[in-house]
Amino acid sequence: MGDEPGKRAKMSKRMKIIPLLIMGCGGVGRQLIHHIVNTRELHASQGIHLRVLGVCDTQSLLMATNVPEAELSDECLKNICHLKSSGSPLSSLDSIGNDGFQVFAVHEIVIRLLDIASSLGQSTGLAFVDCSASDQTVELLNKVLDLGCCVVLANKKPLTAKIELYEKIVSNRRRLRYESTVGAGLPVISTLNRLIASGDTIQCITGALSGTLGYVMSELQGGHPLSEVVQAAKILGYTEPDPRDDLSGMDVARKALILARLLGRQINLENVEVESLYPSEMGPDDMSVEDFLNKGLPTLDEAMEERIKNAASNDNAVRYVCTIDNSRCKVGLLELPENSPIGQLKGSDNLVEVYSRCYKALPLVIQGAGAGNDTTAAGVLADIVDLQDLFHSHD
Numbered sequence: 155m156g157d158e159p160g161k162r163a164k165m166s167k168r169m170k171i172i173p174l175l176i177m178g179c180g181g182v183g184r185q186l187i188h189h190i191v192n193t194r195e196l197h198a199s200q201g202i203h204l205r206v207l208g209v210c211d212t213q214s215l216l217m218a219t220n221v222p223e224a225e226l227s228d229e230c231l232k233n234i235c236h237l238k239s240s241g242s243p244l245s246s247l248d249s250i251g252n253d254g255f256q257v258f259a260v261h262e263i264v265i266r267l268l269d270i271a272s273s274l275g276q277s278t279g280l281a282f283v284d285c286s287a288s289d290q291t292v293e294l295l296n297k298v299l300d301l302g303c304c305v306v307l308a309n310k311k312p313l314t315a316k317i318e319l320y321e322k323i324v325s326n327r328r329r330l331r332y333e334s335t336v337g338a339g340l341p342v343i344s345t346l347n348r349l350i351a352s353g354d355t356i357q358c359i360t361g362a363l364s365g366t367l368g369y370v371m372s373e374l375q376g377g378h379p380l381s382e383v384v385q386a387a388k389i390l391g392y393t394e395p396d397p398r399d400d401l402s403g404m405d406v407a408r409k410a411l412i413l414a415r416l417l418g419r420q421i422n423l424e425n426v427e428v429e430s431l432y433p434s435e436m437g438p439d440d441m442s443v444e445d446f447l448n449k450g451l452p453t454l455d456e457a458m459e460e461r462i463k464n465a466a467s468n469d470n471a472v473r474y475v476c477t478i479d480n481s482r483c484k485v486g487l488l489e490l491p492e493n494s495p496i497g498q499l500k501g502s503d504n505l506v507e508v509y510s511r512c513y514k515a516l517p518l519v520i521q522g523a524g525a526g527n528d529t530t531a532a533g534v535l536a537d538i539v540d541l542q543d544l545f546h547s548h549d
């Protein structure tokens with residue numbers, strides 16, 4: 155199953171090889187793997203080859219043998235996606251036929267990842283791609299950055315850890331990309347970086363930053379109950395692994411914190427004002443995800459329906475809105491005119507309005523699908539390709 159690199163490299167005279175380690179093989183991680191396999195020809199025509207050396211989940215690390223010369227073949231990558239989407243562990247790939255890769259158990263994962271980071275970080279280069287939803291990856295990522303590796307994040311949690319860890323991770327700005335953490339595939343971070351680099355001063359960012367809550371609120375307007383539309387958002391791949399991360403406002407709070415820190419605000423997650431859409435007794439310490447979805451949420455249907463109807467009687471829509479300025483970083487429900495830009499949003503669309511010196515009277519606006527595995531993984535892939543100048547070309 156392991157591919158010799160020479161086979162693919164022949165497609166172009168000089169190929170830029172980008173070795174990758176993918177952490178997390180859920181909705182986004184698997185879609186990223188599909189995108190990598192499906193864009194082989196496009197990337198070859200651009201002189202790039204993405205060499206996937208390994209994939210890990212919470213239980214195992216599957217790594218090509220003879221790294222860095224060999225890589226996981228496309229057939230192996232497709233098998234990984236197939237197995238994981240059917241709920242089997244990565245390690246079960248062993249039983250299909252182990253040719254060209256090794257499986258490491260959970261207690262070996264970090265050691266192996268650091269091993270490979272120290273051998274490749276300064277030589278060929280290596281990019282760690284965090285498609286997990288874990289708050290446990292930040293220390294590893296800081297270590298691999300110190301070893302010269304690159305990091306690409308779909309996971310927001312490494313950027314929303316306490317300020318010291320955040321400052322450490324972003325001190326490696328050149329080797330770090332995290333566009334998909336805010337607005338999925340939308341160019342939010344890159345746009346703000348360009349404004350900041352040009353000396354523009356950003357006064358305020360406001361908008362709707364949750365695909366889940368955007369979808370939920372617009373579906374509620376259509377008369378569907380909260381408990382039903384949250385389940386639908388989960389199936390559509392918009393929610394976090396635990397949808398309470400969305401409904402508590404914490405996922406939006408993380409995005410708001412990422413943006414506020416990008417603007418230079420030295421604040422932590424607890425400094426973000428957050429409105430939760432469910433009571434604390436339905437939290438993760440008190441209820442399983444299944445009980446929350448099937449028993450907890452239905453008890454909130456009526457009150458939410460009432461709130462939406464009241465707003466509609468005043469020609470208003472209810473939206474979950476984020477506001478960041480020099481003094482506030484706040485996320486919560488607001489009633490807005492139905493015909494306002496945010497009030498008109500439908501489905502998973504996000505909308506970000508940036509007010510700055512250059513965009514004073516009328517804001518710079520970024521709008522489009524802000525959640526979903528496809529668009530998120532596409533954003534991650536674009537980030538990986540954006541790192542290409544840091545990697546070597548090979549004959």
Ligand SMILES: NC(=O)C1=CN([C@@H]2O[C@H](COP(=O)(O)OP(=O)(O)OC[C@H]3O[C@@H](n4cnc5c(N)ncnc54)[C@H](OP(=O)(O)O)[C@@H]3O)[C@@H](O)[C@H]2O)C=CC1
Pocket residue numbers: 177178179180181182183210211212213285286287288290291308309310311334335336337338365391392393394395524525526527530
């Ligand atoms: N879906 C979307 O629209 C968007 C998602 N994101 C972010 O993308 C990330 C992934 O989301 P999604 O794919 O939906 O999540 P899933 O829950 O579907 O997948 C998460 C994966 O990460 C693995 N994992 C968990 N902890 C670790 C760890 N410590 N090391 C390695 N792997 C780990 C899980 O392993 P196992 O399979 O063993 O459980 C699982 O394979 C999240 O951080 C989310 O916030 C960002 C923007 C948009």
Ligand SMILES: N[C@@H](CC=O)C(=O)O
Pocket residue numbers: 335337338363364365366367392393394400405524525526
């Ligand atoms: N759960 C998130 C996914 C993207 O970050 C959302 O709904 O926006």
